[in-house]
Amino acid sequence: WLFHDGETGDALPADWTGDAAVIRPQSGGDIGERMAAAFADCFAAGIGRVILIGSDIPAIDAGLLQSAHSALEDHAAVFSPTVDGGYGLIGLRQDSFHQGMFRDIPWSTGLVxxxxxxxxxxxxxxxxxxxxxxxxxxxxxxERYADEPNQYAIMTNAVVGGLVARRKKCMSCNRRVLKEIS
Structure with a gap:
């Protein structure tokens, strides 16, 4: 299942949507409400174990998804924390889902x-x-990601590498210009 941000999924790249059984817009207000709604939709469809991942975590790979799925056999919830105090992967079993898990969370902080x-x-x-x-x-x-890229995220690595290279070039130009005008 793919839950996207927007009215329709028409603008999504075909390689994102090709294998998706269901493509739906996210519903709800803040990120917590949107995640709770996605879990509720999947569980209502009879899916017993659901793993939700962030789209800004290129280190997530098939091995991590398999580990998360396996962990849900004997754990009610599974998470991959992020270095900034949030999480990039959450997995829940249907019998462990509570809407309250997504309420009163200080989203976008190091306390998530x-x-x-x-x-x-x-x-x-x-x-x-x-x-x-x-x-x-x-x-x-x-820049941190570029130093230790996911070997399987070939397209992401190319884009990130190009962005980081351009930024370094711009910073070098800025230093040169500042030196010239001082």
Whole structure:
């Protein structure tokens, strides 16, 4: 299933949508409401285990998805935390889903993972944490990713490499111009 941000999925690249069984726009307000709605839709369709990933985490690969799916056999929830205090992957079983897990979370802060784990404890959920990931929110994150790219994300690596190279070139030009005018 693919939940996208926008009215229709028409503008999405074909290689994103080709294998998707269902393509739907996200529903809800903040990121928590949108994630809760995606889980609810999947569970309502009879899917017993659902893994939701962020689109700004190029280190997610098939191996990590398989690990998350396996972890849900004997854990109610699975997460891959991100270095900035959030998470880039969340997996839940249908019997462990609670809308409240997505409420009152300080989204876009370094407290997302800790607050979510606290919610899981309140619901009595057994949680498995997988590897910590880098999500790309800033230019510094792009540069960090470029230093240790995912070997399977060939297209992403090409784009990120080009962006980082252009940024370094611009920074070099800016330093030269500043030197000339000082």
């Amino acid at each position: 993972m800790a607050t979510t784990l606290q919610c899981c404890r309140q619901y009595g959920l057994a949680v498995r944490l997988l590897q910590t990931l880098l999500d790309i929110d800033t230019v510094v994150d792009l």
